[in-house]
Amino acid sequence: xxxxxxxxxxTDFPIENLPYGVFTSPKNVEKHIGVAIGxxxxxxxxxxxLFEGPLLKSKQNVFKEEKLNPFMGLTRPHWLEARSTLQKxxxxxxxxxxxxxxxxQRAFVxxxxxxxxxxxxxxxxxxxxxxxxxxxxxxxxxxxxxNALLDNWKQLPVGYHGRSSSIVITGTPITRPLGxxxxxxxxxxxxxxxxxxxxxxxxxxxxxxxxxxxxxxxTAKEAEDHIFGLVLMxxxxxxxxxxxxxxPLGPFTAKNLGTSISPWIxxxxxLRPYITDNFPQDPTPFPYLRHEDNFxxxxxxxxDLKSEKSPVATTICRSNYRYLYWTxxxxxxxxxxxxxNIRPGDLLGSGTIxxxxxxxxxxxxxxxxxxxxxxxxxxxxxxxxIQDGDTIILRGYCLNDNGVRIGFGKCEGKLLPVEPLCE
Numbered sequence: 364x365x366x367x368x369x370x371x372x373x374t375d376f377p378i379e380n381l382p383y384g385v386f387t388s389p390k391n392v393e394k395h396i397g398v399a400i401g402x403x404x405x406x407x408x409x410x411x412x413l414f415e416g417p418l419l420k421s422k423q424n425v426f427k428e429e430k431l432n433p434f435m436g437l438t439r440p441h442w443l444e445a446r447s448t449l450q451k452x453x454x455x456x457x458x459x460x461x462x463x464x465x466x467x468q469r470a471f472v473x474x475x476x477x478x479x480x481x482x483x484x485x486x487x488x489x490x491x492x493x494x495x496x497x498x499x500x501x502x503x504x505x506x507x508x509x510n511a512l513l514d515n516w517k518q519l520p521v522g523y524h525g526r527s528s529s530i531v532i533t534g535t536p537i538t539r540p541l542g543x544x545x546x547x548x549x550x551x552x553x554x555x556x557x558x559x560x561x562x563x564x565x566x567x568x569x570x571x572x573x574x575x576x577x578x579x580x581x582t583a584k585e586a587e588d589h590i591f592g593l594v595l596m597x598x599x600x601x602x603x604x605x606x607x608x609x610x611p612l613g614p615f616t617a618k619n620l621g622t623s624i625s626p627w628i629x630x631x632x633x634l635r636p637y638i639t640d641n642f643p644q645d646p647t648p649f650p651y652l653r654h655e656d657n658f659x660x661x662x663x664x665x666x667d668l669k670s671e672k673s674p675v676a677t678t679i680c681r682s683n684y685r686y687l688y689w690t691x692x693x694x695x696x697x698x699x700x701x702x703x704n705i706r707p708g709d710l711l712g713s714g715t716i717x718x719x720x721x722x723x724x725x726x727x728x729x730x731x732x733x734x735x736x737x738x739x740x741x742x743x744x745x746x747x748x749i750q751d752g753d754t755i756i757l758r759g760y761c762l763n764d765n766g767v768r769i770g771f772g773k774c775e776g777k778l779l780p781v782e783p784l785c786e
Contacts, residue, residue, distance in 0.1 A: 375760060382629045385480045388477040399772075404473075416447070430483050431628070436706075488524070489525065538781065540617075558748070564682055565714060567594050568593050570708065570709040571591030580702060594774075621776070634662075651696055659685050662683060664759045667679065677741045727748050734748065
């Protein structure tokens, strides 16, 4: 497959990818839906009339919306038809778009000239805890090796409901939060800026398909029809606030200060060639959590930390999505087993993704082992946790034997100093 749009072999966005996003540009101050191809964005608002397949001909209006929710709310066959149409239009052998100079001029926008926005209205957000290596590391730190994983962890995908209002697009700064902490065990709590700011290397799945009704369940075997695609996610975390507040109900203000996501939703169909074995599960899950097919992905993940004092970034983590114990199908099944209804645009966070090796740990908490093993940056600086002015950059990509790369772009955020509380 070859596109008439030229791009570098190492682009994240070849014709085999075509992720969806929402953007504005000098051409259009209103938000438009687009797909990334090389260094360009193809504006679907402009070419909506070219979706002439049997399923989408009467649904062309979804490409003229300012968010992806209506398109995501269609069915998987609609998504497949859209992908097929886009690949045909961008193919080097197809003159429809290639030879129409006026349409091409209106339909393509340089990514460098566009501003990306949240791709969907995110109604609800659930953050799971699905990496066994991460859960084990944290358990060892706080409970010891003999009680690292709690009894329920291998029985069900553990998660909590997050705050969707503070999910932000890449490039949005994050402010160091204020909160209560307990610096000394047994002493009185302290109020002030968080001293232990952390990143969490995650990916997140956007829910698609028609909304379900209250009381309706989606089993793991049925879940694929409700999973639209994946993005990178950095679930910023104030570890000292979290440690004091999370008992007995779990994360609250330590996690609602900001969650960054990448702008391009890479579809499951684009990721399908990179499916790999599911993580072995023992004991066997309950039937509603079982699915026989592999639905894990070989997505290489990297995290860079760039100090404000240095022009160069240091790669501090190399991990992989395949380290997740629970698949996104199982996560969605757990979300709905009680009859919880889901809607297109809901977001399911994977939880921190850590591997076995120490350089694959997906958080500063693990990389510095609770601050006991500081990281040395290329600038010569050391880090136990994130300092003001630090920028965290997440990247993810798949690479096959033929050199085809499917990427997610980047998820970037800079930590700003705390804003004083005006009493």
